[in-house]
Amino acid sequence: MNTHLRRAAIALSATAMAVSLAACGEAGGGDKGSDDNKTIGLLLPESRTTRYESFDYPLIKAKVKELCSDCKINYKNASENVSTQKQQFDDLVTAGVKVIVLDPVDSGATKSWVQKAKDKDIKVVAYDRLAEGPLSAYVSFDNEKIGRLQGEGVVKALGDKAKDGRVVMINGKASDPNAALFKKGAHSVLDKKVKKVVYEQTGEWDAGIAGKAMGTAITKLGKDGFDAVYSANDGMAGGVVAALQSAKVSGIPVGGQDAELAGIQRILKGTQTFTIYKPYKPEADKTAEVAVKLLKGDSIDSLLTKKLDSPSDKGIPSALVQAFVVDKNNIKDTVIKDELYKTSEICKGEYAKACADAGIK
Template structure:
């Protein structure tokens, strides 16, 4: 065999090997029919927005993980928390896409920013389930609570806490993060009640879902309005309510009803102690379980019509398959029959030494 012949044979063999490898790669690609065999399409991505609100790490994550495992023993969850950073969440989303994940549960930091990510996922056949917050873009499903209704419950909670004085009362509002679509719905719902049933909302700012920022905003309100310039405080969640109440106590202000949301442990304890008037109990397990069921069905190419009964619109997309779970106001008298009965907390979790007397007075053992 001369040199020319050897070069032809070697070149032909190299081309043949390259074609063979390309064919193998295509057969095992996540986009192919056999993609699941490498485990890529048996992984569900879970992206949560932040950890300052205790619910995400303490409840949402473990509940979703447990339900997915129950429904699909071979499935895995690839979990990431954005720490309230849009850029970080974008990077996490891209990492899941690059890893071949076919279903992503997304609780977005910024709904409008996520629009382009969801569009990119849709073009690649990746299903995105919007969890708790409705992301823009062509999401495959949305599971949350009726967030405008929650705002109405919060507003009514303030009115009820004020009692007969409500129509002559001024209210301070500390809202959630403006880039969170839920915060806008809470605010809208609360205003629909407060604007009709109290004298005036005299100060309104965003607390960014941050107890420290909410406390500072409350301090500014006290400075501008004076200690007697308001009668109640609406806080969009319990975390911020903690910062607000600390600011009130620091200023020596007592007996001003403060309402929150999420039924966090610290919030429930403040309700028992009497420094927080109420919270909103959102049963996380039904929300998490339903989301897990939707995600597993989408992963398996099954219909979700039996699970999703509503159609909702986002600013960019119409008719999004949706399911909304109901919430309720809880005051001191409701704690035993809600968060304890449903297993969100044990009585021993709530009734630590500092709250033992308050628990006893409320009949919690």
């Protein structure tokens, strides 16, 4: 065979192989864009709050595996960066996943992302925080009610002093829609039950920022200028408690949320008064059930009994999980009973005596 004919044969063979490979890619199981894709994307917003890495991700992953043994989770954490989360979302869309579970860093930024996914027939489930855009489902807690529980916890802690109570509020991150609902719910109670909210600032879900805000409040109001502190979550409550201790302010009720291990330990020690326990397993399990059904093309109507509105869309099929106030008196009957933490985790070291005093063994 002469040189020209040999080159032509090689080129023809390469072309045929490329066509064959392309055809295999389109039809092959599990490849990008294939109909039998078994991967669920999971995007969580940050790791500063311990719940996401310790509970949400492993619980969702375990439940998905229980329901669909050959399904996979493609998990990413955005570390509070909107641009990072957008890239993660875009990567999942490009990879051809059929379902994305999204807990947004900034819910207002997601409208175009979710629309893009819908245009490609990708289902998006908002998890814990309500994203914008044409969602297929939303699973969370009743976050305004959680705010009311927090407000009621502050009022209960103040007792007879509530009607003359002056409260400092350290709220969550402004871009988090849940933070606005917590704040709204708390105000609906506090504005009626206490004398006044005397200082209010965002703590950005950051213990350091919350601590500085508390320090500013102490400087502005004086050590005797407030009677209780509302902190939107336990992470920030840690910063609040540190600021109070640094200023040698004692006897001030401090409330939080999320039932973090450190928060439970502070409650036992007496430096934090209460937290809000949101049972992550029911929330995670429900989300996994919804995601797997959507992946299989099954109806999710029986799992979602409510319809909620976002700023961009109305009538989103939703499920809301119940939350509870936890103080020193019911730690054993809530977070320990539900196996959120083992007694050995809570009661180690300096907390052993506090546990014994509370009847936790």
